[in-house]
Amino acid sequence: MLELVPKTHDEARQGEAYAPAQADTTTYTKKFYIESYGCQMNFNDSEIVASILQEEGFGATRNYEEADLVLLNTCSIREKAEQTVRKRLSEFRRIKDANPGLLVGVLGCMAERLKTKFLEEEKLVDMVIGPDAYRTLPALIEEAETGQKAVNVLLSREETYADISPVRLDSNGVTAFVSIMRGCNNMCSFCVVPFTRGRERSRDAYSVVAEATDLFERGYREVTLLGQNVDSYYWNSPDGSETVNFANLLERVALISPLLRVRFSTSHPKDITDEVLHTMAKYENICKYIHLPVQSGSTRVLSLMNRTYTREWYIKKVERIREILPDCALSTDVITGFCTETEEDHQDTLSMMEFAKYELAYMFAYSERPGTLAARRYTDDIPEDVKKRRLNEIITLHRRHSLEGMQKDVGKTLKILVEGTSKKSEAELYGRTDQNKVVVFPKEHFKKGDYVTVTVHGCTAGTLLGKAVL
Template sequence: MSSGPTSLGLPAATATAPLGRTVWLETHGCAMNVADTEVVKSVLAGAGYAEARSPAEADVVLVNTCAIREKAEDKIWCRLGTFRALREERRAKDRHARGPVVGVLGCMAERLKDRLLEREKLVDIVAGPDAYRNLPRLLSIVQGEDCAPGTGAMNVQLSSEETYADITPLRPQGSVSAYLSIMRGCGNFCSFCIVPHVRGRERSRPLDSILAEVEALSQAGVREVTLLGQNVNSYADLSACQQPPAAASEPFSVYAKGFRSPYRPRREGAVRFGELLERVAAVDREMRVRFTSPHPKDFSDDVLAAIADNPNVCKQLHMPAQSGSTSVLARMRRGYTRDAYDALLRRVYEHIPQAALSTDMITGFCGESEEEHADTLSLMRVAAFEQAFMFAYSQRDKTIAARTMPDDVPPAVKARRLSEVIAAFRGAAAAKNAAEVGRTHLVLLEGPPARAGMELRAGDYVAAEVVAAGVQSLTARPLARTTAAEFVALYGSTLPGALAGPGERWGVQRAATP
């Protein structure tokens, strides 16, 4: 996803912009990368950089990258080739021109640092996800008069403490929604996942800094905030803990029932995710709260209770299953069985009858058999997720799977199984969405609808009736402008109380709704 010329949040370039101080930023990958780019904008604005109107006019081109799958990296290589051609074209016109300084930020920078800077010579700067404060110095090095062409600068050191808590991100002007990073890194070390290797170990922002930022967003008119982290619901703020650091000894009861973890982070005395949700939700009851990306193990009962008890915490839960097979989950080091995952879904619907669930699913993981694949298909059908991110397994260097397991499912088999998983998802989602027709939802407008019959603007809450449904979309007509509180008073939730929940398929009995 590329940031457009009016959305960078940096001051616009002018004829008097400082020489070498115009920058073009592109963001690829997850929501955390989007939030990180907003931190980069703030750092660069503080160093006097202004926004370029296009890469062709920029003194500096920075690409914030994703390395989670091979396909994501392929897109970045293509863009870097484009920027190299741009640099060569500029130098062809003026042999003294240095061309734009090109930098790679984020996960791909961390993973391929030597290849990017030394072997391929596509970039001038490589900065890992914990090195963004250092960007002005790196730019100063490669833009210096004494710096020979082809000389690069790099900082990919991972930190056990960096959270950027003291940096106010530069967000798009007038946005009704915002991302807010609450923790960084991950300690799960699932066998297929590269995140701990490129993002470092998990660490959490102090609660007070998060609440202050939420309050500022509320005052700026933001109506929805999404809390971010690589393992967001493992949040644990120890900054106010008076106990001296000690080896983690807390039992696995901190996790959802039936779930385990390969590591035992310290939790004694910490502010944990359930309390964080309660405190953030209380800042502004007209501001909706979401969070991503979580791990199923951290949906403990206190987290589910916080979601259920706070109407402005959205009842959409992302619960990445990754597989429906217990044996595959064991090879993935996920820390749970299929039975434990099914039991968690039942508890979700007991706490939150109207919950809407999404998931991640990997097909064709190392050694996956047809029987194991069938288990995944059965989960897709019975869970009927509202949304699913489905991918064929892509081996990543440095991971446990890459070191210890053969990637032995043929590409054609992976493709066929992925098609079957997608078909199972689409069939269940189509049936569920068809049942939405005629129901009323609370909708937050990101922009005025084309045909509303009333005057509406971005940031308005609207009661809207669903009139048509597709596999992954609903069409609704606005009934009336409202507030979150008014809608909750009528329906009991930010989702209608009369909405038939999917919990019945898990044996969850619900009281009659008005």
């Protein structure tokens, strides 16, 4: 449940091959503009959509005013995200009033739940397309061009888009996401994902490795394997001769080259195995960083959330990770103010954070989502002011832990993958450590995509400051 800022800019049926992208020399007669909201899966989906649209003669533009087609790839995780999308759609509606030929569409997780409101009640869009229906975009565009409302929100048990080469939107040319599975079988009571993205299905292992290999050969130096729950990845070859679990897949991608860093997200605490941890320990290029959402430190609340583990079980999992990977960094998701949460439950969450000392945390006040198990079973009974106060306490504690974690790296010499020029100075570069910490250092003769050894001499709560070791 990673919250990302909006940004402009499953892989096909089992057994289908992945075709690497070719150099784009096409002259496009139409243009599309796309904005993505929410998690990395949505950003990866936008890249799949871009590939499908390019095949239909649409070229990407960063200027929505010159677009023939505007798409918003939406998120339903939190109410605020939906409000943002509604506001944005209203803005595009006004543009469409002045340009009737413009088509506006909604993609992704809000599509199925709000299709009637968008199309009929509020008349904000021309098309509504669910996460498993992107292949039908060309036909839906054709239908919308006639003045009809075009809809396809059907979920699939097979679709993984494995044969589609994503068009890398807003890419830095160094890091890229590679989707390895779609959907989720975990019925966490607060979460809409099983209802908006459907059941879990894993992508052909060969197509994952082929896509990652193609990225490396095109100069990328880091891939992040994506899934709602990557540790439950499980693929059988069509002839039944081969079975690949997540540890196997992780190893196959790591073996592409020692120069290709490998990350993954997200892990469910109940599913990450010792086999995965030992694979991470075996390969230096598998980053020692795990996103391990805890959601709450209270066993009682975890049970209401249907997380299927207890506080004690989660603690033992963290201890096992640190036993096998002593230098592994952890990040997490935390929800405060869930239904019936008491002050004692809240203190359990704070003490869990004191135990784990996460390097990064995505922290939210509970936002009831229509259609979820929690919305049907429980009352959202925690006052907003209490939610905000508890959230502020969690954020304050995490900031202290983040600063302490940064301070521990001062004086160390670390290997950095350069991702680009610092936002604050053209004379500086930034990159990330194996543990996902951002480092800023003088540019000198280094460039994007280089591995650089940097000695850290200072830090802020969110950034390490250093100098390259020549």
